[in-house]
Amino acid sequence: MNKKLLAVLFGSALMLAACGGGDEEATPTNEENGGEVTQSHDAEKIVQAKCSTCHGGNLEGQGNFPALNNVGSRLSEEEILNVIQNGQGGMPANIIEGAEAEVVAEWLSKKK
């Protein structure tokens, strides 16, 4: 009896492995890559590279350029993303795009 039961279990395990193997590979791999891409965007580095020329090395603002080191107290994450995507006054649109714009908006919205 036990041997028969084992044989059945073993048999179905083999069948599951044989049938399930092919399809499952793509999805988890893509998810892992997606996570890594997002994590590799370092908001502070992006801001230093792309925004500090106008907004100041410590985001303290200068002349006509508003400070960003307290922008989270004035604007929400969504509003900051909106400024980045559409520009505003002397601020050009789309200096950064996509995931970069999103992580930067989130990071800046916490500066209060």
Ligand code: HEC
């Ligand atoms: C070419 C110069 C320039 C660069 C580069 C620049 N900005 Fe600006 N930014 C401005 C100016 C000018 C304003 C003020 C716009 C206005 O309201 O007239 C501004 C305003 C903003 C505001 C709104 C601040 C507030 O208090 O209303 C945010 C947020 C902002 N910038 C984010 C960024 C980010 C993030 C980057 C880098 C991706 C960046 N800026 C790069 C010139 C610049």
